[in-house]
Amino acid sequence: MHAPVALLVSALWAFLHLGLAVGHLLGLGVAPWVDAESSALHGLAPAAVARLVGVLAVLVLAALGVALPGSPTRARTASWVLLAVGALTTLVVADVRSLTLLGYLPMVVLALLGVEPFASQAVGIPGPSLLSLSHSVGGLGLLLTGLAMHARLRPLLPAATRRLGRWSVGVAVAVPLAYASTRVAWALGIPLGIRREFLIELGDAKYAGLGLGLFAILGALLTLGLVQRWGERFWSWLPLIGGRPVPVSLAVVPALFVAMSVVSAGISFARIILGGSLERLPGEPADWGAWAPELLWIPWGIALGVAALAYRARRQGWEEPRMRD
Structure with missing residues (x-):
């Protein structure tokens, strides 16, 4: 994923989930996260996580707004924000449902094609898993964008x-x-x-x-x-x-x-x-x-x-x- 693509993914994640968060808090739409026992955030109300996701999205948009026209110093500061939000999003807000969806996706395709024994199984793509996957994708975009912005980290990580x-x-x-x-x-x-x-x-x-x-x-x-x-x-x-x-x-x-x-x-x-x-x-x-x-x-x-x-x-x-x- 080249830096411009990662930047686009990051911005799309922020806009999409800010909209979902605000819509859920206003009672107008689905939550940007659904509770599950396997989640690191298990036990929190969807509204609480919606506030968290909304704050994270605002931080991302603010960091991108500061970094794009700013100096290298501002870009480094923004990069730390993107790296932190990306790690929190992909490791904590996202959960096992992302990997489960990826693992079962071939079976969903085989079931749709009528291949047995998968065709006889009740397989589908649940919405909460798609939400989790969106956080995994968005979090990765944030991490790659933050890394691309932070010039001093780019040579250190590969060397290590x-x-x-x-x-x-x-x-x-x-x-x-x-x-x-x-x-x-x-x-x-x-x-x-x-x-x-x-x-x-x-x-x-x-x-x-x-x-x-x-x-x-x-x-x-x-x-x-x-x-x-x-x-x-x-x-x-x-x-x-x-x-x-x-x-x-x-x-x-x-x-x-x-x-x-x-x-x-x-x-x-x-x-x-x-x-x-x-x-x-x-x-x-x-x-x-x-x-x-x-x-x-x-x-x-x-x-x-x-x-x-x-x-x-x-x-x-x-x-x-x-x-x-």
């Missing part, structure tokens, strides 16, 4: 992440494969990490887990591209684009988006699991395969984000421009 690139990719591949192994095993009738009774209780729902597992495997394979040759240049046998360099943003932006979504989802699960509320999750505490892999999602997301920045540093790097106050 370059040394950790391969280790980060290893973590970012191992965790989703561990998660996927349980879901694929369940679809094959193997109660890996769960009781046989719980596997029977799952019924056809285990195929939904299979879809999530396959999505995780695909993500792990794409993550490998961050340190492989084919992640820098398209395979020669591909029509039209074969042999051409892979655009840096095509690899980095999706990786950063998934990374932030995974961390946000990990926060949601950690809040439930470590808070002693396992009864909120399907199965029993003994069914560790249903909840233990999710405890690794925060390090997974962090590792994926570091790997994406290391890839960005290796492919292109950030050069610090001359600055005048």
Whole structure:
């Protein structure tokens, strides 16, 4: 995502959710956030979060207004505001519903195409999940815009992440494969990490887990591209684009988006699991395969984000421009 695109996404998020927040507080429309037990904001009234989102949106618009025509000093100040609001939006206001929607999206498409066993499942795209996804997208746009504005951070982050690139990719591949192994095993009738009774209780729902597992495997394979040759240049046998360099943003932006979504989802699960509320999750505490892999999602997301920045540093790097106050 180039800086102008990230800037546009940031502005659209601010205008859209400011409108939703004001409309909800006036009783004219839906809330810009819907409560869920898995959310880090669980327990807050939608009106309270609407006020929070409205304040965040106003801060974003003010920061953009100050930075665009302002001096480098004002741009740096505005960048810190955008980075802070972006982190809060994508990690706290957004939640596990963003990642869940992404994971189930292929199954929704297959169901609409009439492919079994997905066509017989009641699958759809709920509004609260779309709202959460919009916060994930908007938060990423804010982070990228803030980073682009902050000239001093641009060379520091890649330099720090370059040394950790391969280790980060290893973590970012191992965790989703561990998660996927349980879901694929369940679809094959193997109660890996769960009781046989719980596997029977799952019924056809285990195929939904299979879809999530396959999505995780695909993500792990794409993550490998961050340190492989084919992640820098398209395979020669591909029509039209074969042999051409892979655009840096095509690899980095999706990786950063998934990374932030995974961390946000990990926060949601950690809040439930470590808070002693396992009864909120399907199965029993003994069914560790249903909840233990999710405890690794925060390090997974962090590792994926570091790997994406290391890839960005290796492919292109950030050069610090001359600055005048």
